[in-house]
Amino acid sequence: MQPAAAISATKPRQQRADARRNREAVLESARKVFAEHGLDAQIDEIAAGAGVGVGTVYRHFPTKDELLEALAQLRFEALAARAREALEARDGWQGFVEFMTYSARVMAEDRLLSEAMDQRSAICGEASRSVGLLDLTAQLIERAKADGKLRADTEPCDVPGLICGIGRAVRSAPGAPAMTWERHLEIILAGLRA
Amino acid sequence: MQPAAAISATKPRQQRADARRNREAVLESARKVFAEHGLDAQIDEIAAGAGVGVGTVYRHFPTKDELLEALAQLRFEALAARAREALEARDGWQGFVEFMTYSARVMAEDRLLSEAMDQRSAICGEASRSVGLLDLTAQLIERAKADGKLRADTEPCDVPGLICGIGRAVRSAPGAPAMTWERHLEIILAGLRA
DNA sequence: ATATAATCGGAACCTCGGTTCCGCTTCTGC
DNA sequence: GCAGAAGCGGAACCGAGGTTCCGATTATAT
Numbered sequence A, B: 001m002q003p004a005a006a007i008s009a010t011k012p013r014q015q016r017a018d019a020r021r022n023r024e025a026v027l028e029s030a031r032k033v034f035a036e037h038g039l040d041a042q043i044d045e046i047a048a049g050a051g052v053g054v055g056t057v058y059r060h061f062p063t064k065d066e067l068l069e070a071l072a073q074l075r076f077e078a079l080a081a082r083a084r085e086a087l088e089a090r091d092g093w094q095g096f097v098e099f100m101t102y103s104a105r106v107m108a109e110d111r112l113l114s115e116a117m118d119q120r121s122a123i124c125g126e127a128s129r130s131v132g133l134l135d136l137t138a139q140l141i142e143r144a145k146a147d148g149k150l151r152a153d154t155e156p157c158d159v160p161g162l163i164c165g166i167g168r169a170v171r172s173a174p175g176a177p178a179m180t181w182e183r184h185l186e187i188i189l190a191g192l193r194a
Numbered sequence C: 001a002t003a004t005a006a007t008c009g010g011a012a013c014c015t016c017g018g019t020t021c022c023g024c025t026t027c028t029g030c
Numbered sequence D: 001g002c003a004g005a006a007g008c009g010g011a012a013c014c015g016a017g018g019t020t021c022c023g024a025t026t027a028t029a030t
Helices: A017-040 A043-050 A054-060 A064-086 A092-109 A111-119 A121-130 A133-146 A158-168 A181-192 B017-040 B043-050 B054-060 B064-086 B092-109 B111-119 B121-130 B133-146 B158-168 B181-192
Strands: none
Touching (some): A017 A054, A017 A064, A043 A054, A064 A111, A064 A121, A111 A121, A111 A158, A133 A158, A181 B181, B017 B043, B017 B064, B043 B054, B064 B133, B092 B181, B111 B121, B111 B158, B121 B133, B133 B158
16 A cells, blocks of 8 residues: 555545546537537537547536536636736726727627526626626726726626627628627727716 | 308408407417516416416417517517607607617516527517518618717617617626616617717 | 556436327307 | 307427436556
């Protein structure tokens, strides 16, 4: 028997290398498939995309929802990173616009995020909280207000609300071309301007 | 034999009175249930709400989608009626605001409409076209532009896009209270103002 | 190279909700 | 009041998609 290796509290078992690799593959495939099909992406397709069997997906993420959570976490981390970056901008309003633009783009391009925001608000709320997104948003707002460029009554929770709205705007009503997210965002920013 | 009553081309068979009544009951129940649960309302619940069996629902509306269509039709008719009313307003901008406000409220209060707009755009597009809503919207926009109060580059298709966004705004992220539709609308109207 | 445990694959299983079916009930015309 | 047609109820059917299971496979320690 080995001295410490046997002590369960220390580090009894490493995850096998291939398992770790598969986990990544699943996550990556899930990202793509969910982005395209939204919440009703199918596990089978995700598994196929990752080149593994469904069983493997389930070993790493016991439930579709847990897979969802992992993905949401990643997304919100990226969002938070971008928010921190925007806080560095010289101009407060400028930083605010940058962040809104990034968020709107992500929202418009990823069906998962926009659908999860209103059908799984619990998951998104949790992910958002864990990365401190609301607080970062509040700071961005304060800076922009300080510049006198942002409506004084803007609240932190207005941001997810408005951004989420952009994500859900009708896609291609038959006949007329749908509104683009850029245009939608432009109107909202105009409305938020002091 | 009666003169014309017997000729099949004329009016061979009336719908039975109770059937007509049931049809109305189903429609009414469906309106409520769909408004609350959105697209994934269940037929069983609708039937129960109407005090009939599922079979009856299916005789009147062979498919969940057809029931949806009927409901959408009603909604869009109401919308069109309101648009016509708004066209009577003295002030063009005023009429536009009235219509936007009504649309936003309906959208926010009825899960069905907002979900159908982006998950069943075909149905909504058809309903919208059949009541000439896009054209009415265009007229409202023209009038408001004529007053010089509405952004000159506003397009008819911007309206469904923006309104739809209001309907989908996150509902209650845990912690902070969600944005209300009134506020969302206010910001958008500010952004659309010339 | 071998033993052993961690992983894997994917067929089978289960649940949920839309849809069908058919014997029974309720109108309507005579 | 009766016959026949029109409608009704709701149990049963079915397909879809998430989840489980277990024999086969593969990494890792020795």
